[in-house]
Amino acid sequence: MEVNDMKMIDLPTRGTCFGFAGPDNHMVSLNVPAANDDGREHQFYSFDIEYDPEQPDKLTVCLLEVDQDNFIHTVRKSISFPASLLADLVSKRKATAEEVATWQAMSDEDE
Numbered sequence: 001m002e003v004n005d006m007k008m009i010d011l012p013t014r015g016t017c018f019g020f021a022g023p024d025n026h027m028v029s030l031n032v033p034a035a036n037d038d039g040r041e042h043q044f045y046s047f048d049i050e051y052d053p054e055q056p057d058k059l060t061v062c063l064l065e066v067d068q069d070n071f072i073h074t075v076r077k078s079i080s081f082p083a084s085l086l087a088d089l090v091s092k093r094k095a096t097a098e099e100v101a102t103w104q105a106m107s108d109e110d111e
Contacts, residue, residue: 015041019048026053031064039102045075052080059083 019029034045048062058080065075095103 019050022053027051028053034063039106049086051083055080057083059086 018027021028029050034042050060060080061078063076
């Protein structure tokens with residue numbers, strides 16, 4: 001089979017990454033892939049937590065989609081909210097027993 005005959009797009013996974021922009025190449029976002037039903041990185045969807053230098057105390061969460069031409073589109077976008085709200089939520093969040101069991105099972109598979 002020639003490469004041109006292939007129908008399925010096999011996009012490489014990116015993992016969690018930072019986004020950089022501007023003349024000084026400052027970090028402006030954190031991109032986290034969405035998960036499939038099986039817990040693996042979703043091939044087309046990810047979440048972006050965006051920082052706007054003009055509103056340094058605000059964040060925006062976006063759902064992004066990669067189309068078949070490998071272009072990224074914003075599917076949904078939250079309103080901007082105080083960064084302290086996210087920090088407070090993260091500091092209070094405790095893993096559920098189910099989440100801990102899943103993480104332990106994943107680390108056992110890696111060994």
